[in-house]
Amino acid sequence: MSSWLDYTINGLIVGNVYALVAVGLALIFGVSRLINFAQGSIYLVGAYIGWVAVVQLHTPLPLTIIVVAATAAVVGLILERFGLRPLQNSVRIAPLLATIGISFVLDQLVMLTFSPNPRALPSQLPDIRFQLGGGTIGPLDLLIAGVGITSALLLFVFLRYSKLGWAVRAASQDRDAAMQMGVDVNRVNQAVFGIAAALGGVSGMLVGMYYNQIDTAMSLQATLKGVVAEVVGGAGNVPGAVIGSLLLGLVESYGVAVFGTSYRNLFAFLLLVVVLVLRPNGLFASARQAPPEPLTGTFIAPSRPVRIPRWALAVAAAAFAILPLFPVSFYVLQTLINAWLLGMLALSLTLVAGTIGQVSLGHAALLAIGAYTSALLSLALSVPVGLAVIGGGLMSAALGTLLISPSFRLRGHYVSIATLAIGEIVSLVILNWESVTRGPIGISGIPPLSLFGYDLISPTSIYWFSLVVMVALALLQGRLLTSHLGRSFRAIRDDDIAARAYGLSLNRYKSLAFIFGGFAAGVSGGIAAHLYSYINHETFNTQQSILALTVVILGGLGNVVGAIVGSVALVGLPEVFRIAAEYRILIYGVVLLLLVRFRPQGLLGTI
Amino acid sequence: MGEQHNPMLSLRGLTRRFGGLTAVDAIDLDLARGELISIIGPNGAGKTTLFNLVTGLDRPDAGTVRFGSQDITGFSPERLAAEGIARTFQLGRVFGNLSVMDNVLIGAHTRLRAVKPAVPVIGPLLELGLALLRPSSVKAEEERLREEVKAILARFGERLLPRIDQPAYSLSYANRRRVEIARALALKPRLLLLDEPTAGMNPTETAEMQALVAELKTEGLTILLIEHKLEMVMRLSDRVIVMDEGKKIAEGPGEEVRGDPKVIEAYLGHGLSGATEESAA
Ligand SMILES: Nc1ncnc2c1ncn2[C@@H]1O[C@H](COP(=O)(O)OP(=O)(O)O)[C@@H](O)[C@H]1O
Ligand SMILES: [Mg+2]
Numbered sequence: 001m002s003s004w005l006d007y008t009i010n011g012l013i014v015g016n017v018y019a020l021v022a023v024g025l026a027l028i029f030g031v032s033r034l035i036n037f038a039q040g041s042i043y044l045v046g047a048y049i050g051w052v053a054v055v056q057l058h059t060p061l062p063l064t065i066i067v068v069a070a071t072a073a074v075v076g077l078i079l080e081r082f083g084l085r086p087l088q089n090s091v092r093i094a095p096l097l098a099t100i101g102i103s104f105v106l107d108q109l110v111m112l113t114f115s116p117n118p119r120a121l122p123s124q125l126p127d128i129r130f131q132l133g134g135g136t137i138g139p140l141d142l143l144i145a146g147v148g149i150t151s152a153l154l155l156f157v158f159l160r161y162s163k164l165g166w167a168v169r170a171a172s173q174d175r176d177a178a179m180q181m182g183v184d185v186n187r188v189n190q191a192v193f194g195i196a197a198a199l200g201g202v203s204g205m206l207v208g209m210y211y212n213q214i215d216t217a218m219s220l221q222a223t224l225k226g227v228v229a230e231v232v233g234g235a236g237n238v239p240g241a242v243i244g245s246l247l248l249g250l251v252e253s254y255g256v257a258v259f260g261t262s263y264r265n266l267f268a269f270l271l272l273v274v275v276l277v278l279r280p281n282g283l284f285a286s287a288r289q290a291p292p293e294p295l296t297g298t299f300i301a302p303s304r305p306v307r308i309p310r311w312a313l314a315v316a317a318a319a320f321a322i323l324p325l326f327p328v329s330f331y332v333l334q335t336l337i338n339a340w341l342l343g344m345l346a347l348s349l350t351l352v353a354g355t356i357g358q359v360s361l362g363h364a365a366l367l368a369i370g371a372y373t374s375a376l377l378s379l380a381l382s383v384p385v386g387l388a389v390i391g392g393g394l395m396s397a398a399l400g401t402l403l404i405s406p407s408f409r410l411r412g413h414y415v416s417i418a419t420l421a422i423g424e425i426v427s428l429v430i431l432n433w434e435s436v437t438r439g440p441i442g443i444s445g446i447p448p449l450s451l452f453g454y455d456l457i458s459p460t461s462i463y464w465f466s467l468v469v470m471v472a473l474a475l476l477q478g479r480l481l482t483s484h485l486g487r488s489f490r491a492i493r494d495d496d497i498a499a500r501a502y503g504l505s506l507n508r509y510k511s512l513a514f515i516f517g518g519f520a521a522g523v524s525g526g527i528a529a530h531l532y533s534y535i536n537h538e539t540f541n542t543q544q545s546i547l548a549l550t551v552v553i554l555g556g557l558g559n560v561v562g563a564i565v566g567s568v569a570l571v572g573l574p575e576v577f578r579i580a581a582e583y584r585i586l587i588y589g590v591v592l593l594l595l596v597r598f599r600p601q602g603l604l605g606t607i
Numbered sequence: 608m609g610e611q612h613n614p615m616l617s618l619r620g621l622t623r624r625f626g627g628l629t630a631v632d633a634i635d636l637d638l639a640r641g642e643l644i645s646i647i648g649p650n651g652a653g654k655t656t657l658f659n660l661v662t663g664l665d666r667p668d669a670g671t672v673r674f675g676s677q678d679i680t681g682f683s684p685e686r687l688a689a690e691g692i693a694r695t696f697q698l699g700r701v702f703g704n705l706s707v708m709d710n711v712l713i714g715a716h717t718r719l720r721a722v723k724p725a726v727p728v729i730g731p732l733l734e735l736g737l738a739l740l741r742p743s744s745v746k747a748e749e750e751r752l753r754e755e756v757k758a759i760l761a762r763f764g765e766r767l768l769p770r771i772d773q774p775a776y777s778l779s780y781a782n783r784r785r786v787e788i789a790r791a792l793a794l795k796p797r798l799l800l801l802d803e804p805t806a807g808m809n810p811t812e813t814a815e816m817q818a819l820v821a822e823l824k825t826e827g828l829t830i831l832l833i834e835h836k837l838e839m840v841m842r843l844s845d846r847v848i849v850m851d852e853g854k855k856i857a858e859g860p861g862e863e864v865r866g867d868p869k870v871i872e873a874y875l876g877h878g879l880s881g882a883t884e885e886s887a888a
Pocket of ligand 1: 652654
């Protein structure tokens with residue numbers, strides 16, 4: 001069968017592209033134990049620089065590659081110098097959040113500069129195909145293979161024979177020992193970020209040429225694929241990343257051959273989850289390693305939370321409750337309804353990310369599960385809407401916890417990757433499982449909210465309903481935090497090794513946190529479905545996950561009141577200042593970065 | 608019952624390799640009920656790794672660990688905590704953002720009964736429900752444990768009690784070590800492992816710690832102690848075990864071991880590590 005050879009070639013070529021991203025991730029992880037979530041954004045920048053060079057400056061191909069590599073490297077150096085170096089001595093969560101924030105800022109800057117519409121990126125190569133065995137291969141395939149192999153050789157020579165390369169290897173083997181031997185860690189970081197960015201940028205440009213199309217959605221996909229390849233190969237393992245990438249390319253290509261294009265990503269993420277579960281240190285990991293003891297510092301920024309007296313909270317709640325009795329505009333009520341819905345999601349995320357330290361990047365998937373469940377229960381089974389929303393919460397609690405459970409044994413950055421991947425899997429399943437979810441068409445005609453047979457149509461009644469639900473969830477969560485579970489969750493976050501040594505089962509308590517948090521998020525999604533009356537697989541997306549994360553950091557990790565204050569602030573302030581929608585994500589990203597740098601404990605303090 | 612003749616803890620051929628390095632090399636050890644054994648040896652000798660193997664944080668490549676009448680080799684740390692093994696960590700692993708009270712309450716986690724019914728499958732959900740509803744049995748249990756914690760903290764004089772509601776990160780280094788020991792005591796351990804409990808403490812603080820460990824020993828607690836301060840080791844230990852490069856190079860009463868030429872050589876061979884380094888700090 002000739003097509004199998006084609007699929008193999010395609011898999012290897014795509015794998016080569018992934019390798020350029022994954023090798024950069026592996027280098028960075030090796031020296032700084034950091035998964036650089038901004039790697040995909042640099043890939044995106046590379047693609048657009050390539051477009052500028054080819055389409056506007058008409059540079060010849062070799063010059064295009066050099067321009068892209070150099071510009072991307074500069075972006076990488078800036079990122080390292082101003083985004084990460086200031087965080088060197090801060091808590092472990094800080095650099096993780098910083099790369100997430102940087103990624104959003106870069107993506108938005110590209111989107112604002114070039115518009116979100118896809119563009120064509122011509123390859124500058126003749127459009128011919130050579131026969132090879134039973135398949136065909138084009139000049140672009142050869143170029144990608146050539147760039148891949150050349151980069152691998154250059155990198156090998158650099159790491160093996162240059163002084164700086166030796167320092168990089170020393171630092172990734174034992175950072176402290178390397179520092180004692182006089183290795184300048186800042187220079188090593190610079191080198192690694194520069195190289196990673198150059199490779200990532202070139203990779204983005206090549207992919208743009210390969211598909212003759214670039215758009216801003218490439219960024220997240222590239223980060224995910226690169227991370228999958230890197231984790232499969234073993235985090236920090238450079239040759240492993242190359243092999244992991246080729247493997248990923250082949251798995252995807254054969255998967256597409258058998259099941260069709262819309263399953264491409266599903267295979268990538270399933271591969272990730274399988275590897276994380278079976279071999280969390282990658283396919284080629286050798287030694288079982290106990291993680292080193294934390295010397296000082298914990299996962300989150302220590303702080304003394306601002307104690308707000310109960311009466312003040314009661315007064316605030318009462319003030320918001322009687323607000324609709326005053327002549328306020330529908331616009332204000334609508335904005336606050338959005339804030340209450342986001343508040344429920346933030347309550348969920350502040351428990352999961354803040355209280356028990358599992359920084360979830362796929363939290364919007366819990367909204368989606370709740371929304372689809374509630375919508376389908378009320379539409380297909382005619383369940384009363386009030387009960388359907390609760391059903392959405394329960395389904396989100398159960399399914400969300402089940403899906404995330406393979407990642408319970410993971411720590412820090414890995415949890416974020418796993419949740420990001422699981423979030424993508426949920427939206428891909430929604431897209432592909434047409435018999436239940438109606439696929440890309442989405443679900444329309446979802447009945448409005450109702451309670452005991454009365455429809456809640458007026459903004460005032462919806463406002464009260466969502467406020468009451470949010471306050472009830474907040475009170476329940478507050479009660480949870482003062483129980484033995486609150487301290488157990490926080491102990492696991494602060495030091496999971498010590499927690500286990502005192503009998504706390506990570507599976508049990510992470511499950512309970514996700515069950516509780518999944519319920520709140522599912523209820524939020526369920527209510528949203530009945531408010532919007534139409535949902536599809538893109539209604540609940542990564543942007544909401546990131547918005548919720550920014551809210552949680554702004555309010556203070558684990559802080560219940562903070563989650564609500566943060567929601568009102570991030571939903572309300574852009575309205576007050578009438579900031580155009582396309583700038584909001586950019587602002588959320590910048591807010592996240594500033595918080596991580598200057599007020600990691602948030603407004604009200606971590607708990 | 609032949610309990611007296613049955614050692615509380617018994618290691619046979621315990622081995623752990625990291626790549627080419629054998630961090631713990633065929634260690635045998637028997638610890639009787641109520642006995643206190645000290646493990647000494649230069650830095651990197653494998654003492655902490657040995658503790659990790661006994662407490663389930665790491666798994667041996669060869670050898671067995673028996674606790675009481677059970678073979679516990681490869682048990683999870685959670686399980687071993689429930690069996691009554693408590694430890695402290697060399698570099699200190701308090702829960703930084705938890706108050707002193709909460710830190711020590713975590714130590715009592717394995718003793719929670721009312722809020723953590725031993726029901727299979729739905730047990731965790733019951734635990735969540737009970738934590739939220741808090742029937743009187745749960746409240747009473749929590750109250751009783753809080754009183755116990757205060758009693759444990761009182762053993763440290765005025766060091767910890769006045770700071771009971773402060774987050775652990777705000778404590779001095781020595782106080783954090785004390786919180787760790789208090790947390791271990793809250794487990795009501797049958798076996799206590801202390802990894803350099805006086806590291807970084809000044810002489811007064813060291814003397815206090817020594818008195819506390821002596822008191823625990825008189826109360827009948829079985830203790831395995833890693834310690835660099837030889838004077839303390841000599842005073843407290845029933846027996847001393849010396850490790851070097853993963854191997855047990857000497858074993859016996861303190862005075863005997865101290866004069867052993869192999870031991871002196873091990874310390875000298877590794878430069879001025881161990882005891883001298885500590886006293887210089
Ligand atoms: N997780 C690990 N991975 C690799 N080597 C380790 C690990 N833990 C300890 N070692 C090595 O094992 C040896 C013994 O270490 P350790 O048990 O900490 O010694 P001690 O507590 O006696 O000072 C040291 O050489 C140390 O570098
Ligand atoms: Mg040690």
